[in-house]
Amino acid sequence: MIRGSVVVAQEICKGCELCIAACPQDSLGLSEKINLKGYRYAVLIQDNCTGCANCALVCPDAAITVFREKKHAKGTTASAVPA
Amino acid sequence: MSTNEMQSEIRIMKGNEALAEAAFRAGMQAYFGYPITPQSEVIEYLMKEQPNHDCVVLQAESEVAAINMVFGAAGAGARVMISSSSPGISLMQEGISYMASAELPCLIVNVQRGGPGLGTIQPSQGDYFQATKGGGHGDYRLIVLAPASVQEMADLVFDGFRLSEKYRNPAMILADGALGQMMEKLQLPPAGSLPYVDKPWATTGKPVGKDRRIITSLFIQPEKMEEVNLHLQKKYRQMEAEEVRFEEHGVEDADILLVAFGLVARICQKTMQLARKKGLRVGLLRPITLFPFPSRRIAEISSKVSSVLTVEMNAGQMLEDVRLAVEGRCPVHFKGRMGGMIPSPDEVLEAVEAIAENHNVELQR
Numbered sequence: 288m289i290r291g292s293v294v295v296a297q298e299i300c301k302g303c304e305l306c307i308a309a310c311p312q313d314s315l316g317l318s319e320k321i322n323l324k325g326y327r328y329a330v331l332i333q334d335n336c337t338g339c340a341n342c343a344l345v346c347p348d349a350a351i352t353v354f355r356e357k358k359h360a361k362g363t364t365a366s367a368v369p370a
Numbered sequence: 371m372s373t374n375e376m377q378s379e380i381r382i383m384k385g386n387e388a389l390a391e392a393a394f395r396a397g398m399q400a401y402f403g404y405p406i407t408p409q410s411e412v413i414e415y416l417m418k419e420q421p422n423h424d425c426v427v428l429q430a431e432s433e434v435a436a437i438n439m440v441f442g443a444a445g446a447g448a449r450v451m452i453s454s455s456s457p458g459i460s461l462m463q464e465g466i467s468y469m470a471s472a473e474l475p476c477l478i479v480n481v482q483r484g485g486p487g488l489g490t491i492q493p494s495q496g497d498y499f500q501a502t503k504g505g506g507h508g509d510y511r512l513i514v515l516a517p518a519s520v521q522e523m524a525d526l527v528f529d530g531f532r533l534s535e536k537y538r539n540p541a542m543i544l545a546d547g548a549l550g551q552m553m554e555k556l557q558l559p560p561a562g563s564l565p566y567v568d569k570p571w572a573t574t575g576k577p578v579g580k581d582r583r584i585i586t587s588l589f590i591q592p593e594k595m596e597e598v599n600l601h602l603q604k605k606y607r608q609m610e611a612e613e614v615r616f617e618e619h620g621v622e623d624a625d626i627l628l629v630a631f632g633l634v635a636r637i638c639q640k641t642m643q644l645a646r647k648k649g650l651r652v653g654l655l656r657p658i659t660l661f662p663f664p665s666r667r668i669a670e671i672s673s674k675v676s677s678v679l680t681v682e683m684n685a686g687q688m689l690e691d692v693r694l695a696v697e698g699r700c701p702v703h704f705k706g707r708m709g710g711m712i713p714s715p716d717e718v719l720e721a722v723e724a725i726a727e728n729h730n731v732e733l734q735r
Contacts, residue, residue: 301408301551303551303552324407324408324410324491325407325491326407326491347552347553348553
């Protein structure tokens with residue numbers, strides 16, 4: 288399975304939770320901390336993201352960037368690239 | 371692009387931004403406010419776009435200062451708006467009462483958040499009483515408009531300015547945090563579609579050979595003060611006769627009537643679809659004007675349905691107006707969430723099913 292990861296722009300996120308509902312892996316949750324406007328923002332809560340980018344597609348504020356890990360050739364280390 | 375060149379166009383926007391853009395297009399001449407979540411995008415957007423428009427946009431030092439600046443601008447005849455969220459609106463109540471007494475038109479926007487106190491920043495409808503029963507001291511009312519979509523966040527700005535100027539009374543747009551934050555497609559109305567009205571009472575300098583124009587809310591003689599009150603009440607009765615607005619879905623054959631305003635009406639529309647799939651005849655009435663309230667229409671429907679369910683994001687505030695309108699013709703039930711929680715369509719459906727099974731069920735209240 289392809290491994291992925293997401294980065295949420297904390298100050299843009301308003302905690303609408305659409306990405307949480309859209310994630311097939313249940314990888315996302317709301318932060319315990321709040322951002323400058325006072326909203327709890329989306330964060331990765333499990334290390335099982337597949338980089339499917341459903342979250343980024345439903346985000347009304349385009350606050351999510353998705354990274355997918357390149358399939359690594361023998362002897363090289365994996366590097367993340369934007370999906 | 372200057373204000374005059376703005377044509378009707380389709381955009382995807384946040385509710386707060388749509389409201390701000392619509393205010394420019396409605397010919398707003400002055401805006402005073404103070405930032406507060408979940409309403410801050412209004413003042414952010416206005417500040418950013420202000421250089422393209424002939425409009426004063428000012429962040430005051432507090433909500434109290436802002437509402438008194440609105441008093442001054444409205445007195446000078448400007449088309450003026452102010453926006454805030456629940457705690458900020460509470461701070462403005464003195465100024466709003468003064469404006470109602472002095473008969474000054476303005477548009478007040480309340481993007482409600484959970485209360486009481488500083489509460490939360492999530493959506494709520496807990497300010498229904500404050501908005502529709504006056505809010506400040508004395509016998510006065512605001513014209514209260516409740517949007518249920520980003521489209522209406524823009525459209526009702528035009529209606530708010532128009533009605534407030536027609537009746538020389540402050541008008542309020544009662545939205546909530548979710549409507550302010552959510553993004554939707556909307557058709558922005560063209561600029562210049564709301565003409566300026568004559569304001570022969572505005573304090574724009576003493577006209578030669580005519581009396582001084584005085585705007586005040588202070589009338590020391592009780593006889594005079596009663597006259598002012600009677601005049602205000604006459605205006606409110608006229609609003610009740612002429613300005614009531616509401617929207618209906620599936621009321622014709624309904625057995626259970628849902629009554630909800632704003633965001634909750636959108637949720638109830640989904641509930642209605644789900645219920646109808648299960649064979650429950652559910653209808654929905656959404657008041658667009660909360661004052662004047664569509665009491666007459668609710669009374670008419672209440673004699674045809676077997677029960678009414680009021681759904682709100684508060685402890686049951688509009689519920690009281692619904693009960694007054696129904697006058698005991700059928701049971702009125704209530705389903706509510708508070709403190710920033712939003713009811714889901716399924717949750718409301720559960721309440722509908724409970725009522726359908728036993729018409730005497732009393733929910734929560």
